[in-house]
């Protein structure tokens with residue numbers, strides 16, 4: 001299993017310049033070959049392969065000598081990344097986009113070989129960069145596979161170390177859980193437990209909205225625009241960090257307590273509820289949350305089910321199985337089944353249905 005360990009990097013001035021050059025080099029390679037591949041296809045109706053692109057690198061380094069200073073492995077990895085973007089495109093994702101230098105977030109990936117990436121106390125050795133100071137807040141496990149170095153919107157640097165680890169499966173349980181997610185309450189569980197939305201969200205939401213308003217009134221590119229942009233990015237970063245922490249803890253707990261974890265497909269809810277800020281943050285949180293449960297289930301020998309987007313989890317009576325069509329609008333919180341007369345609490349009833357459907361899916 002692969003596990004990521006993320007650390008805050010503290011490069012000195014010189015290292016910072018080099019890292020920024022690396023972002024530039026890898027971005028250049030990505031864009032150069034994306035353009036070339038497009039052109040090649042337009043002319044010959046054939047795709048340039050990864051191998052063919054890779055074979056052009058030596059010549060490119062003669063043409064652009066500054067490429068020689070770069071971490072060669074990272075340059076190679078960039079070609080692989082482009083290859084993956086193309087593969088995803090053929091599977092139905094969007095067409096690969098050119099990377100912009102105006103995007104504040106930048107990253108590059110480099111792979112491990114012969115101790116080129118190593119942790120030494122408060123420093124981490126990175127290829128071509130050397131020893132960089134970092135906040136060593138946790139022990140990494142297993143063998144290092146690769147490292148991704150990134151610069152965030154607020155100009156902070158991070159390194160994410162991906163390691164190959166042996167994870168022992170957890171002892172099997174009989175307990176299962178269905179999870180209904182919502183905007184009012186982050187999640188409703190099969191046992192009736194309601195996990196409230198974390199407080200940090202409401203705390204920062206108004207401030208974010210206010211900054212967004214301020215930003216829209218500033219002239220793009222001006223000093224004041226930049227100031228507000230950084231403030232806003234910092235706040236977004238804070239929210240993202242808190243959210244990450246909250247989702248990590250909750251997903252780990254659910255995995256520890258249950259053998260089978262079932263969730264619902266998300267599309268319908270987002271469409272019904274429109275697109276305000278709290279909604280979009282919730283959307284991101286839910287999909288992140290599900291991804292975390294999925295990979296942790298994989299690590300620890302648990303079963304993860306996502307029921308169909310069109311499964312009527314809210315309208316189905318969990319007692320008699322009748323469909324109650326009028327339970328469509330989200331304002332309906334409690335309702336009584338027209339067939340068996342059971343009164344349901346909307347989210348709890350949904351979590352029961354999601355659990356049953358998930359269990360059914362894992363049996364088939």
Ligand SMILES: [Zn+2]
Nearest residue numbers: 317320337340
């Ligand atoms: Zn009923």
